[in-house]
Each structure stands twice: as C-alpha cells, then as structure tokens.
Amino acid sequence: MATSAHPATDLPQAMISTMTPAGAWVIVLPLVLALMGAALLLMTRRSKNYHAGIAILIVGAIIACDGVLLAEVLQNGPVSMTMGKWLPPFGISFTADIFGAGFALTAALVTLLLLVYSQSERTAADGEDGYYALILLLLAGVTGSFLTGDLFNLYVWFEVMLISSFGLIVNGGRAVQLDGALKYGFLNFLATTFFLLSLGLIYGLLGTLNMADIIGAAPHANAAALGGVATLMLLAFGIKAAAFPLNAWLPASYHTPPAAVSALFAGLLTKVGIYALLRVLVVLLPASRDMLEPVLTIIAVLTLIISPLGAIAETNLRRAMGFIVMGGIGVVLAGIAIPSQNGVAGSGMYIVHAMLVMTALYLVAGLVEKVTGQTDSRKMGGVYAANSVVSTLFLLLVLAAAGVPPFLGFWPKLLLLQAGLDAATGTATGMPPDFYGIGIIVALLLNAFFTLIAGTRLWAHIFWRAGAEGETSEHSPVPVEPLSNRNNRLGLWPCVVLVAAIMIAGLAPNYLLDAAQRGAGDLIDPARYIAAVGLAGNSP
Template identity: 65%
Template sequence: MASPTPASEVPMGMLDILTPASDWVIVLPVALALMGAAGLLMFRRSNGTPLIGALIVVAGIIACEIALLLEIVANGPVSMTMGKWLPPFGISLTADLFGASFALAAAVVTLIVLLYAEIDRAEADGRDAFHSMVLLLLAGVTGAFLTGDLFNLYVWFEVMLIASFGLIVQGNRPMQLDGAVKYGFLNFLATTFFLLALGLLYGLLGTLNMSDIMRVAPAANPAAMAGVAALLMLAFGMKAAAFPVNAWLPASYHTPAAAVSALFAGLLTKVGAYAMLRALVAVLPASRELLEPALALVAIATLLIAPLGAIAETNLRRAIGFVVIGGIGAVVAGLAMPSLNGIAGSGLYIFHAILTMTALYMVAGLIEKRTGATDTRQMGGLYAASAPISILFLVLVLAAAGVPPFLGFWPKLLLLDAGLAQGVTGSTPGWVGTAMVLALMINAVLTLIAGTRLWAHMFWRAGPEGQGGEHAAATLVAFDGRGRLAFGATALLVAGIVVVGLWPGPLMDQISIGAADIADPARYVAATGLAGDAP
C-alpha cells in the first residue's frame, strides 16, 4: 500500500490500494519513539523531565499499538509504504498479529522498566541520556517487529545495536567495558552475515520486500536460496543467542545496571528469534525445509546445554542469562516443526519470554540491591526478610520452566503437541518430533532445578556460604522510596504474567490466528497490494 495521495493525482486503478487514514497508526509507534528520543536529549539536564517525558511517549506508543492490534484483529494485516513508491520498491511497514503483539509487549515492559530503573539512578544521572537511549532502543525493536522489508529490518537492527551499546557502557566500569566489547563484536559479526545474506538475496531475486520474496523465491535456484537461508539462520541465531553462537550473552548481560539487563533480555534476543521465525517459516519456507535437520540440532542443543550452564553458574544474572538462552531453544524447536501448533508455540513463547525474562532480571536487581552482592554464594537470609521477593522469584522460575498453570506452560504445551503429532505422522526427518519432545521435557526439568537451586541459596539459606544455619542472617539493605517503586513495578509485571497464565484463552486464540498467517501468508501479501501479481 502507498501513503495517501489526492485522488485527482492517482490513476483510477490505484485508488483501491491507497492506505486508509486508520492504517497510519502502524507508523506512529516508531515515529513517536524516534521523536521522543531526540526530544528528550534537549531536556536531559532537567531533573525529572526525561523520566516523565519518556513515560508519556511510551504510553502514547502503547495506545497506538493497542489501536493497531485491534485493527488487525478486525480486518487482518495492515501495511503502509512510505512515499509514492508502491511495493515492492518502497520501504513497507507491514504488521500482522505476531508483529503487533510482540511490539505491544515490548512497549509495556519498557514502560515498567523505566519506572524500575529509578532504583539505580541518582539526581546527578540526568546527563547520561539514559531515557533517550531507551526510547531509541524501543524504536529499533518496534521497527523490527513491524517492518515488511528485510533491508529495513537490517536498519532497525543497527538502531538497536547503537542504542544497546550506549546503554551497556553507562557507568564506565571495567566489567561493563569488557561486556560491551564481547556484546558489540559478536553482534557486529551477526549484522555482517545478515548484510551479506541481503546482498546475495537481492542479486538472486531483485527484491527485499518480504511479500515480494514470497512470490518470486519459488522460481529461484533452490541451492542458492538454501545458502541464503543458512546465512540468515546464522545471523539471526547469533542475535537470538542460540547454541553454539550464544557465549556473548552470559558474558555481557550481567555487566550493566539491572534495568538495562532486563531490557536486553526481554527485547533483543526476542527480535532475533522473531526475525528467524519470519524469515525462515513465512518468507523462505522451501529453504527452511532443507535446513530442518540443522534447526532441530540447534534447538535440541540449546534446550539441553543452556540450563546446564545455569546450574553450574553462581553469579545470579549470568545464571539467568543461560535461562534466557534455553528459551531460545524452545522458539527454534517450533521452527523445526512448522505445523500450526509449532509456529503458535514459538510465537507464544516469544511473547511469554518478553515478559518473563524481563521480570526475572528485575527481580535479580532487587535481590542484588538488598544483599549488596551479585554472587549467590554471598547471599542468604532473604526469605524471612523479603518474603514477597522470594515469591516473585519462585513464580518466575516456575513460569520459565513451563510449570502449569503459569504462562510458560502454554507455549511448551503447543510445542509438545506439535512434536507428538510430527512423531506420529512420521514426517521427514522422522526423529525430529520425538527428539524435540524429549528435549523440551528435559529442559523444563533442568530449568526447574537451576531456578530452585538459586532460590534455595538466596532465600532458604540463612546467610552466605559457609555459615551454619544457626548463624544470624546477613545484614540486608532496606529499600528507600526508589526501591519501593522498583518493587512495585516488578510486582505489577509479575502479576500480569500470572493473570495471563491463568486466563490464556484469548491470547492463545489470537496466537493461533497469527500462526495461520505465518504458515499461509496470503493475507500478509494481500495487505501490501501484491497479491495476484505474476512473478
């Protein structure tokens, strides 16, 4: 679709593909985030103004995305192309239920994290442009979820990388700089692979519009397209931190402030997982079939190895980083079993992980604030002093492991159903379904072991490692007003996760519709005005 143009200037045959005024809501979330990021730079020296401004901007983004989601539910995918260059030549923003739902979830957790971040911010921190960089990060994440063009996706990855690099180095501690180098190098490498894949894809097809690729890719050389798909799998796998290209995440996510870690865990790897889902299942399904054995091996290895890393780790946020990686294995499992339930399970897991992994890092920040330590061996005695925090952490561990009836159970149930169905039907390769079911179940057990081990060390034990149970609990830091605000924000997010887990029906219904649009993207293509065109 094209941007609105006076009817007198448009040929009659084009009037039916002009963008309705209501569809402009697709561009407003990105525009508000970018303008807000630029505007807050001018007020960063004014105490309180950046926070209030950022909250207002994100609230506006949430309102726009709710309107966008309602429009998609009512009328199907929405598309808008900038300027008068119609698809496939113009840069399109195209949103279906998956993209709009993930963008809304990202904006909601960003709003909550902005409140939570006040726990670590002093009055003199106004010059660091923290709130501007958060909005810039949200702009990149939202653009990546809503774009309909692969080159535009590359641009939004770059926006995310710039903003996240600025956030990870705030504080200038040696540990942060070390984490930034590891994070930056591997993500620049992933971006290079992505750009290489785009160049090859454009050379093969002459287009980077996702809808147009869906039309013309079947006529291209299958071997060449499989090579492009493998490059995309590698690039997006690095962005998502799938095994074996995941070492950068636990080496970097624990180095910045807890609020920044929470944003990174909830948003960045999920964009990589979503890009892999969109590119391999919807855009290049034939090439995905050739890569199915590789996807299955990556999924199984990620599901099994990541929670073992969490069990072996003593640093709290590094351990949670391995839990984040294990969840990516669940998303890749759905790509290896692309039935409707498999796709729905992957999509629902991304939605769940945006909320749950953000909340896990937020609780970890509260624990570190109260104990003054980052290593679980130096923690203890929190259960009696902070029972609410212990409850929040345990609920999130159960959700991450997929224990019913918490939110993480429902995507794993869909994935298990997809794996069992694939094993029964004997699809090619026949071992994928059975192996995936076993890996998902083992992952749930290992994640539960890792999480409850952390819980026992931090809450059940009376004091730091080496002290007997009869010793007095370690001295804990009391929360001030900012700490209570951070706790309230965390409790609000956890409460939302519990409510959605207990009442998953509406969400699962919409995820199923979104999965159908990924498996059969006819409505997605029609939204761009390309349906029915000959390749």
C-alpha cells in the first residue's frame, strides 16, 4: 500500500482514502525494476550467457519509466509517493521534480550504452562474477538518490551505491584494482560516516528528515547549529563529489577497473554527490548556504583551476580523465556558490552534460588503450593514422569538456558566467557588487582554457605524434592494432551515439535550457515540491 500526492491535491486526508493510481507507480518502478533485476541475475548467475541481454532489457524498461516520469513532471509539476499509507513527513517519500527525473533518465541512458560497450570487454572466461547484477544495483542506488524525498533514504541509497561500486572496482582482482579500491573505499566510507552523523544532528534539531518538511522547519531552528550541520554535509558530499581538497582519491582509483566501469563511475557517482549538495544547500538549508558562501566560492574556484592543471601534468590517460571529471564538479559548485536562477539552472544542465561527456571520454580512452596496448600517453602515438574515427571522437569530447561552442557544455557555462556577472554587478541581488562573482567568472574561464590545453595535449601526444616520447620517436612508430570487429560493433558505436547526442543537444539546446530554468525555479522556490508531498502548510 502506498499513498501519493500531487500539486492538484488540496487535502492530505485525501491520500488516506484513495488508492495510489496505477500511473503514479512510475516514480518507484525504476527502483523496483533495478533491484528485482539485480536479484534475478544473482539467482541465475550460472546462466551467464543470458545476463547481458536481461540487463539490457531491464535498463530499457527503466528508461521508459523514467521518460514517462519526466514527461509527467514537465507537464504537471513535481510528483510524490509516500510508502505504506503513512502520511508525510512520517512515511518514506519518493518525490520527483524536473532535475531529479531528468538526472535519473540520463543515468539510465548512460547505463544502457555502457552495457552494450561492456560486451566488447567481457568474454566467456569472465565467469559468474555478478557484473551485471552489480551494475543494476548501482543504477538503483543512483536513481534512488535522485528521486528520494527523505534524507535518511538518501543515506540508504548512498550505501547501495557504495556496496555495488566497491564490488565493481575490485571485479577482476588485479593488484592495481585492489589498490584503487582501498583508496576509493576508505574515503567514501568516511564520507558516509560524516553524512550519517549530520543526519542524527539534523533530526535532533528539526525532528524530521523529510526534505519537504525540513524546508518549513529549518527557518525556526538555531541558525548556528544548522550551519554546523550544513558544514558537515558539505564535507561529506564534497568527498563524494571529489571537490578540492578532498579529491585525491578519484584519479588514484577511477583508472584501475575496466574502461566501462571507470566510465560508469565518472558519469554517475560524483554527480550524485554534487546533486545532493545542490539540493541540501540550495533547497533545504539556504540560510546555512548563505553563511557558507565564502567557503563555497573558494572551494569552487580552487576545484575549477587546480583540477585541469592536474590533467596537464598527468601522463596516464585515464588518470588525466579523472582530473577533468573533477574540473566539472567545480563548475557545478560555482552554481551552488551563486544560487541565482541562472546559477542553479547552469549547474543542473551541466550535470546532464557531464554525465554524457565524462562517460564518453572514459569509453574512448578504453578504445585508445585497446589499440595501443598502453595506459601511459608517453608510450602512445600514431593513433590518428590507424583510427581516425577514435581520434575525431576524442577531439570532439575534449572540445565539449572545455565548453567550446556549439557543444552542449557551452550553454551551462554561459548561464554560470551570466550568474557570476549578475553577482559581480549586484544585478541579481540588488546588493552592492561583490568579488565572489568576479572570482567565479575568472575561474570558469581559466577552467575552460586549462581543460582545452590538457585535452589537446593528450590528443597531440596520442593521436598526432607518430611515435612514443623520446629522441627517436619519429623514426620508431608505436605499433597500433586495429580495433577488432567486436570492438567496432560493440565498443565504438556507444561512443558515437554519446558524441552525437552531445553535439545535437549543443546545436539545439532550447529544450534543455527551458527545462533547466524551470527546474531551477522549483529548487529556488520549492512551493510546488512541498505541495506535491502534501505539506503545503509547512512552507517557510
């Protein structure tokens, strides 16, 4: 039994006497499908020949549910369901707004392409390792994090993600994977502990963990105490999102598993952490965010600038990709530091962009490693002559990651630059101009410049240079193997689809821009979100 609420519902009591309509179950169906699918694959692990097909079918069904959910939210506003016929804020609520439903759909689409790409890496010898079950479990954790309306439930989904991602990072048992897993696991367990501590504190202060209820209760609580809780959450989510200076674990671990798993982590995991920070600080605790604005600005600026510099200095291809991933987290932090309409819209749109681009970068990097047999860019060269398609894809993704027009990454950065300009001139706030906006503008521009340098440097070394690094490199070409038919069919095409989607979305961005602005409006003024849960009287 479950109860549901919608903006059109005037009285919470109506939820007691009305069964949930069948269409409202779409908000939890993606989670049910992912969890039940993972359980099915584990129970039938001896029938491994069918696992890839079953997983692809399940993710396809999840995509359909997420698409219906997003269409419903875009048409009618946020949708909520509370479990077990318990009225909010006592029951566990799942609540979808534009950002949550949009991110869930993007995550499922990325996962589908990764499942196809995985067929180019896996063989019959891989055995009954639970690979596909772990991917579905990870997707369940990511989707639940995007759609939950309860902070403790968010913690539960974080744990689901952590367990499944830890299983994926050690899958294969190579020494380098175990080393990466130790760094990844320790810091993420630490972040989860900080998050759990903050939940206990916020429950003690407000008596609730329902997000819609927190919005109404927070203005009446002790501001200094809530500021401390917000700081603890900033620490927890900052570790999970790999924001400076808590980001060293990411480039030390994301390059260790197979390329498809690295791509899954880069496209989804850090985005969940930064999304949680966006929702907590902008929606739930805006007064505490204002208190932390100087700290947020410093973290955003340093993350934006230092991350691509790390990519410039790095020679391992996928480790360099990790630094570029962290630079994208700085872009989203910039919108949290300047939470105007344009700032939040830019952050939300950039998360979608980063899911697509960072996933594609790791997948193309996996193809480069296949044709060169190397992971160090100093030992690579001559790939352009051997495979111009992979070369072109990599260059397009570098331009997209830097935010060069007309790629998708240009538009959210343009919104963030406008937000920074408004803050610097006092246009958005009506307050005197401040230096925070100026710092954000300079950092965003430097990030784009340094990311372009890092990416084109890698492209020149790997694709344009004829041989490996050294005095005689031009006379000693690096042996480059052509992609096998299997890699061309199953490895290359998912990359082509992702790059095509990034280019099409960049050339025709109006739909995404409109959705991002509307989603940002619901975060800055969460009245419709609160009404959807059935707590309209609790608005601050």
